Amino acid sequence: MAATAEKAVVKPIFTTKVITFIAFTATLIFSQNMFAVSSQIGVGDWEFWIDWKDYVWAPFVFTWIVAVHFPVYSYLFNRFFNIHFGATLVLMFWFLQRTLMINLFYVGMNNYPFNYVQAPSYLLPAIATDLTLIVFGLKKHMGLYVLVSCFVAGLAVVPGHALFLNVPFLATQATYLDPLTAQTHLMPVWEVIRMVIPKAPIPAYISEGWSWPLAYRSFYDPYIIMTAAMGVMGIVWSGFTYIFLKSIFYGLGKTIKRFATPAAG
């Protein structure tokens, strides 16, 4: 009998699964929404980049959004919902919605070309901030976490491009029409580039299949400089991120402090 009574006590009254689900999805949707607007206006339509100048300048604005938003998502989802991949989760939700909207309004209605540039650019930084929080945990210093995660997020932007943009593009199979023989040849894009531009800078890990990491990149290589610069930019943005996160907890703390004891009757 006592066991039956105990079971009845365990059943939730107010904090049911539905309520927890509503709170979680509302936070997820709010996060996605803020990220969507920040990406649309604060970053821009980099889905439609056309030449090398876009490739060079994009990391500057990508660093802003990944350093200011992802540490906040990681921290809040871990703190309030015990989820260890908040930033990646928000990014995936954003990607879903973004794909739907772009395909509908840009590709469908206006027949625009569309390449998936932004989601891959954000992916590695999002994973990096989530992993940083897993390493740090919530018990450690929040300011230090923000500093490190913003740095890591900024640092991950350029390698993210190499990993998720360069490699898939260069490894794509392209049909090359030989103008002399009128035959078609199936080959990866990097091979087409090398054939057309013999001295084209194809990464060794693509053209040779493998290389020592950074085998023939000097310290002054634009990739290295750019990666490091983005890490520094992440640190610069971390101050803003800290203020953002602090203001969220400030508002929460102010109101929780005024909670009265629940009425008994």
Add this chain to the structure above:
Amino acid sequence: MATVTKSGNPVFSIAQEGRALRNVMWMWWITAVTYNAVAIPVIWDPAQHSFLIRDSTWTPPHLMIFGPFFALMVFEAVVFGFYALKKAQPYIRGEIPITLWVFPITVFGFTLASMITNEIGHIFLVREEFFSMPTHWNFVLTFMFIYAVGVPEVVRTILRLGQLEAKGQELVKMSAAAPMAARARYPATAATGADGGSRESEIRAGYAATAATGADGDSQESENRLGT
């Protein structure tokens, strides 16, 4: 319904408060979904402006795709805000929490101040429409502001529900022991129970507690109090 205390705040039973807060939680969810749906005009509009030169906010296409969402956002901020403030937040003592009054103001700021400054800027300063220009970053800041206010509100509501949960569980514990009270009236049968003695004292303690609060009335009221 609730009575009013000296501070002017009504005092609810926990069932009333729980119901009101569950309503607030649904309202937050509807608000979030509305904000999410703004992605439709926010992508649709630049897709059109990629081949149409900038035009006024007050053109029919703009009003058609943005209008319903803005109207909804303002309506929700006002109506839901007032519900949360007047009907569902009796547990907050002192002045109105900053997060609660900032939210409607922010939404108004977005729909009015940002739109008006944007319009003025496009008339007098920059004719062309580049969404990623820094002059548009007030929209970004506004949404970050809404986030910084909205998420604590959601969390605050669920934290309060957690407090009510703890209180409700206490009361359930007391009323769950009620069937044992019947057995206690018949010591002959109660004696067969393995934990008769200790449960009986627990029951007495439970009844004493509810009697002290003056809430141990009929069963209907008791059920209402527990939100069942």
